[in-house]
Amino acid sequence: MKKIALLVSGLSLFLSACAIAPTPDTTGLTFVHLNDTYRVGAVEDGNAGGFSRVVTVVRELQANGRDVRILHGGDFLYPSLESQLWNGLQMVDAFNFMDAIAPLYAVSGNHEFDRRGPEQLIAAVEASQFDWLGDNYVFKTGNAQVDGALQPAFTFQSGDKTVGVFSLTLNSVDGGNERSYLEIDGDYMGVAEKAIEELEEKGADLIIGVTHLHMWQDVEIAGLKEKHPKLAFIVGGHEHEPEYNEGSDRSAAVMKGASNARVIWTIDVDFDATGQVTLREWQMELDKSIALDPEYEVLANKWRGRLLEKFPFLEARVGTAAVPLDAREVTVRNEESNWGNFIVDQMRNAFGEPSDLAFINGGTLRIDDFVEDDVTFEDIARTFGFSSFLRLTTMTGAEFRQVMEAGYRGFGPSKGYFPQVSGFRVCVDRSRNEGDRIVSLQVPADNGWQEIVADKGYSVVVPDYLYGGGDGYEVPKDRPASPPGSELKYLVLDGVLRAQALGQKVGAPVNPENRRFHQLLEGKQPCFE
Numbered sequence: 256m257k258k259i260a261l262l263v264s265g266l267s268l269f270l271s272a273c274a275i276a277p278t279p280d281t282t283g284l285t286f287v288h289l290n291d292t293y294r295v296g297a298v299e300d301g302n303a304g305g306f307s308r309v310v311t312v313v314r315e316l317q318a319n320g321r322d323v324r325i326l327h328g329g330d331f332l333y334p335s336l337e338s339q340l341w342n343g344l345q346m347v348d349a350f351n352f353m354d355a356i357a358p359l360y361a362v363s364g365n366h367e368f369d370r371r372g373p374e375q376l377i378a379a380v381e382a383s384q385f386d387w388l389g390d391n392y393v394f395k396t397g398n399a400q401v402d403g404a405l406q407p408a409f410t411f412q413s414g415d416k417t418v419g420v421f422s423l424t425l426n427s428v429d430g431g432n433e434r435s436y437l438e439i440d441g442d443y444m445g446v447a448e449k450a451i452e453e454l455e456e457k458g459a460d461l462i463i464g465v466t467h468l469h470m471w472q473d474v475e476i477a478g479l480k481e482k483h484p485k486l487a488f489i490v491g492g493h494e495h496e497p498e499y500n501e502g503s504d505r506s507a508a509v510m511k512g513a514s515n516a517r518v519i520w521t522i523d524v525d526f527d528a529t530g531q532v533t534l535r536e537w538q539m540e541l542d543k544s545i546a547l548d549p550e551y552e553v554l555a556n557k558w559r560g561r562l563l564e565k566f567p568f569l570e571a572r573v574g575t576a577a578v579p580l581d582a583r584e585v586t587v588r589n590e591e592s593n594w595g596n597f598i599v600d601q602m603r604n605a606f607g608e609p610s611d612l613a614f615i616n617g618g619t620l621r622i623d624d625f626v627e628d629d630v631t632f633e634d635i636a637r638t639f640g641f642s643s644f645l646r647l648t649t650m651t652g653a654e655f656r657q658v659m660e661a662g663y664r665g666f667g668p669s670k671g672y673f674p675q676v677s678g679f680r681v682c683v684d685r686s687r688n689e690g691d692r693i694v695s696l697q698v699p700a701d702n703g704w705q706e707i708v709a710d711k712g713y714s715v716v717v718p719d720y721l722y723g724g725g726d727g728y729e730v731p732k733d734r735p736a737s738p739p740g741s742e743l744k745y746l747v748l749d750g751v752l753r754a755q756a757l758g759q760k761v762g763a764p765v766n767p768e769n770r771r772f773h774q775l776l777e778g779k780q781p782c783f784e
């Protein structure tokens with residue numbers, strides 16, 4: 256019973272309408288769902304998230320007699336500091352460890368295809384003992400064994416029940432990668448329905464989807480329950496924060512967890528004597544109260560050791576943070592981040608004379624952690640999971656304002672395209688139509704701030720990725736621009752080292768009196784109050 260108490264203490268929120276009891280200690284099936292994980296170890300100095308805690312949760316459930324399956328909603332091979340060295344094989348090792356404890360099924364996210372050629376994916380799939388799932392895409396790597404390893408809709412037995420699983424990933428139109436070794440069908444609804452019908456024919460008592468799509472697409476697919484009542488739930492990834500859309504007779508429940516297993520889901524599935532199914536969805540915050548698994552820690556320490564062997568200077572202090580610099584994904588993808596501010600301020604200095612304006616997509620900042628006290632080389636290396644080169648161009652105020660609209664499109668939390676900015680401040684009203692949400696965009700003036708001047712030219716520094724149209728930003732290209740230069744990682748390192756040489760600390764708190772990003776609630780208050 257002590258073990259049950261430990262598990263219950265980790266529950267932060269109970270979202271199902273139907274039950275008061277914790278996980279029943281009868282036999283039954285429990286899914287553990289996670290998504291968007293980039294580290295072998297935990298975050299926040301080992302105090303939050305991480306596979307080690309996932310393993311503890313899985314073992315507790317098993318000790319209670321549950322049949323546990325682990326579901327992963329994609330994005331794990333890249334990007335990260337480790338991926339630059341091992342192309343995700345460190346994650347495959349961690350997944351294999353979990354798979355040996357409870358079967359693990361993973362759908363590919365867009366980041367599994369970050370590499371242009373197929374070699375690294377081939378190596379990852381070949382090393383995998385867990386199952387790679389996919390219904391709307393196929394591998395065309397030229398390696399028959401790897402291409403054949405991708406599992407379309409399948410069933411497994413749990414007790415006397417048959418469970419059907421299908422899975423979908425983003426195609427390039429929706430933010431996925433376009434690669435020669437890959438073919439992705441963008442007709443998610445069509446593919447899902449066909450897979451569900453196939454699973455019905457195989458006699459599935461329960462059907463679930465594992466996806467890497469946008470939330471609204473998952474919710475749309477969940478509506479297939481009206482026609483296909485066995486469809487029970489869809490778990491997904493891509494967004495980096497917990498999301499939940501409650502199920503009903505007409506719609507399956509949809510769930511997503513937070514990045515790096517900070518928040519996971521456990522979903523209990525129990526059948527009564529008549530075959531009626533009860534689902535209970537638990538959102539579980541993996542905080543310090545959940546113990547690390549000693550056996551998993553051996554694996555985590557092995558990879559830490561290898562990393563330190565490659566980069567013995569990793570833990571070296573290069574500077575000092577003036578305040579805790581918040582670079583968690585929940586921050587950089589939703590609001591102004593003080594670590595983001597420091598980084599974008601450096602960008603403006605990348606080409607000699609400081610540029611007027613600069614911005615970066617929050618999704619480029621991958622550390623998902625605080626940078627506190629000592630700024631180490633590791634903090635900088637983890638912030639940039641991939642190389643990011645910068646470009647200098649010019650835009651008129653009107654053009655710039657139009658470009659920035661892309662940063663505030665869509666609904667719901669956690670957008671990788673949400674911008675961190677420098678040289679201006681912006682006021683956004685999300686209740687307005689997409690493309691018309693910027694209420695005010697201001698630049699510094701002699702005595703404070705003024706609206707950006709529509710027909711004046713401004714110099715702008717952006718990452719090459721955004722210059723090229725990444726994340727939906729449409730930067731005008733019919734004018735001179737610098738070639739890609741100045742790698743952002745080293746620019747930031749240089750900024751930290753320069754501060755250190757001057758005896759200064761880096762970063763400053765987000766100024767509540769003068770925020771760079773201001774969001775109107777219901778469009779009621781004035782901007783920049």
Ligand SMILES: [Zn+2]
Pocket residue numbers: 329330364365366467492493494
């Ligand atoms: Zn993704």
